[in-house]
Amino acid sequence: MNRRHFLQTTAAALPTFAIAQGAPKKRILLRSSWQTVNIGDIAHTPGMLALLEKHLPEYEVTLWPSSVENGVAEMLTKRFPKLKILAKDGAAKAEAFKTHDFLLHGSGPGIVGQKSILEWTEQTGKPYGIGGVTWSHSDEGVKVISGAKFAFFRDSVSLALAKEKGATSPIMEFGPDATFACDLINDEAATAWLKEVGLEDGQFVCCIPKLRNSPYWEIKKGYKLDEKKHARNEEMKEHDIGPLRNAVIAVARQTPMKVLLCPEDASQMKLNKEMIYDKLPDDVKAKVVWRKDYWLTDFAQSVYNRCAGLFGNEQHSPIMCIGHGIPAIVCRYKEQTSKGFMWKDIGLSEWLFDHDFDEAEKGLTPAVLAIVNDQTTAKAKALKGKAVADERMKRMMDVLRAELEA
Numbered sequence: 152m153n154r155r156h157f158l159q160t161t162a163a164a165l166p167t168f169a170i171a172q173g174a175p176k177k178r179i180l181l182r183s184s185w186q187t188v189n190i191g192d193i194a195h196t197p198g199m200l201a202l203l204e205k206h207l208p209e210y211e212v213t214l215w216p217s218s219v220e221n222g223v224a225e226m227l228t229k230r231f232p233k234l235k236i237l238a239k240d241g242a243a244k245a246e247a248f249k250t251h252d253f254l255l256h257g258s259g260p261g262i263v264g265q266k267s268i269l270e271w272t273e274q275t276g277k278p279y280g281i282g283g284v285t286w287s288h289s290d291e292g293v294k295v296i297s298g299a300k301f302a303f304f305r306d307s308v309s310l311a312l313a314k315e316k317g318a319t320s321p322i323m324e325f326g327p328d329a330t331f332a333c334d335l336i337n338d339e340a341a342t343a344w345l346k347e348v349g350l351e352d353g354q355f356v357c358c359i360p361k362l363r364n365s366p367y368w369e370i371k372k373g374y375k376l377d378e379k380k381h382a383r384n385e386e387m388k389e390h391d392i393g394p395l396r397n398a399v400i401a402v403a404r405q406t407p408m409k410v411l412l413c414p415e416d417a418s419q420m421k422l423n424k425e426m427i428y429d430k431l432p433d434d435v436k437a438k439v440v441w442r443k444d445y446w447l448t449d450f451a452q453s454v455y456n457r458c459a460g461l462f463g464n465e466q467h468s469p470i471m472c473i474g475h476g477i478p479a480i481v482c483r484y485k486e487q488t489s490k491g492f493m494w495k496d497i498g499l500s501e502w503l504f505d506h507d508f509d510e511a512e513k514g515l516t517p518a519v520l521a522i523v524n525d526q527t528t529a530k531a532k533a534l535k536g537k538a539v540a541d542e543r544m545k546r547m548m549d550v551l552r553a554e555l556e557a
Contacts, residue, residue: 176210177555179203180237180247180271182264183257184216187223188370189416190448191330191467195258197448198329198474199282200231205332206548210555213237213247215267226449230335248275253555258283258305258329260488265295272298280554282547283326285309285490293318300554303547307496308489325496326547330467331474331540333452341453348411348440352457355409355440356523358399359463360392360422363486370417383486387506391464391484392426394504394511398462398519399427403438406523408459410439415465417445460522460529462515464506466490473499473536478522478529480504482511497539499532 181203183196196214203212213235219227228234237243254271256264261284268279281302286292286309296302296318303326304310310325345351364380399410412423420443428441446454452471455461461472462480466487469479481499483491484506494503502518504511522529 177252178211178213178250179207179555180213180215180251180254181257182215182254182267183259184214184219184223185259185263186371187218187221188367189365189467190446190451191415191465191470192259193223193226193448194330194333194335194452194467194471195328197227197230197335198331198333199255199257200227200234201332201334202329202544202548204231206545207552207555211235213251215244215247215264217263222447226335226447230449252277253551254279255551256281256284260285260490261287262292262295265292268295268298278554280551281320282551283328283544285488286313287488288312288316296320296323301547301550303543303550306489306491306493308492322550324543324546326543327493327497327540328467328470328490329544330470331537332544333448333471333474335449336453336456337447337449338453340450341457344450345454345457348442350409350411350440350457353459353526354407355411355458356402356519357411357413357455357458357461357463357468358395358423358427359413359415359461359465359468360395360419360426361415361464362418362422363387363391363484365416366418387484388422388426391482391506391511392422394482394506394515395463396427396430397512398516399439400431400435401516401520402523403431403435405520408438408523411442411454411458412439413442413451413454413468414445415451415463415468420445459526460519462519462522469494473497473533473540476530476534476537478502478526478533480515480518480522482506482515494536497536497543499536501532 186192215237237247278300280300283303283305285305293316296313299320301322302320303324305328307325362384364384368374368376402408402410412427414420423441455472456475460478464482469481472479480502481491481494482504504515
């Protein structure tokens with residue numbers, strides 16, 4: 152074979168070899184993990200990681216967190232041993248910007264990492280997408296959404312608002328909070344604790360209170376007392392938590408079930424004791440367990456998986472329940488933004504109550520009792536809601552894959 156023939160033959164073989172080897176897979180930089188004082192804010196991240204693992208397993212993912220303290224980093228890496236977590240230094244971020252191809256903004260109460268998206272865009276010019284957020288209007292937010300390859304909103308109210316304000320991302324759709332996919336568990340610890348406090352699988356319901364405004368001044372460093380928000384909390388806490396207490400009493404007196412008073416954020420153990428447990432009649436207290444310690448997402452998920460249902464003024468513990476087929480009721484109010492309306496979006500309107508219109512006072516106790524007294528129907532309803540969320544989350548992953556493979 153002469154030299155010219157050799158070069159021609161080799162050159163002709165190169166494209167085939169390249170196809171056989173496959174082009175290098177793009178790397179995803181996940182902007183998520185907003186804080187650790189709330190198991191729901193923690194759950195956004197493992198939910199999205201579980202979706203990526205299931206639907207895009209061949210892609211490498213690096214987490215760019217705001218906070219993975221208080222044992223959260225260890226919990227995440229135990230479940231996702233291949234996960235890389237970006238160190239908090241400029242060099243690590245610069246390297247990530249250089250080596251990663253797509254920025255995915257994870258679920259949250261808003262476009263929490265908006266500044267990070269702008270930084271990514273300005274420094275790299277590379278694409279980004281938004282996955283499962285609630286949104287309130289800002290002019291800069293419109294620009295960020297419009298620049299995204301896709302934007303999924305976790306409630307239809309946010310989606311409608313983005314369209315109304317002129318956002319123009321090529322794909323804007325309903326895409327639930329990734330917390331629906333969270334599968335962290337700590338079964339050994341949960342089983343031991345439930346035995347210790349006398350709660351049997353399937354024989355208790357969970358209840359979670361919440362103030363109008365999360366009192367971060369009590370649970371996070373660097374926060375000062377917000378007098379206005381504190382006054383609003385004090386004004387509304389009996390109005391908002393009284394219906395929960397009434398439902399607890401009804402369950403204890405009218406059914407064989409027990410009730411677990413548990414927290415979603417680190418302020419709610421105190422709130423449970425003050426507003427529910429201490430105000431219960433003695434006969435009811437005998438069937439109620441007050442959890443006095445905060446817990447992490449894996450422990451909480453394992454407990455929820457063993458309960459008959461959950462009700463309260465929080466959002467993410469109900470999501471964690473529905474994601475595992477456990478019935479869950481959400482009570483909302485305007486201070487929580489529009490996120491509660493995702494319950495309507497996944498077909499669970501009957502389990503959504505609005506404290507702003509006294510709906511919780513009128514309908515909460517009958518709804519809780521219906522779950523307890525007809526577990527078969529309630530679980531079937533929960534699974535239907537889960538199916539809607541699963542389908543929409545798969546759609547979000549399909550869109551991400553198409554973008555990565557474009």
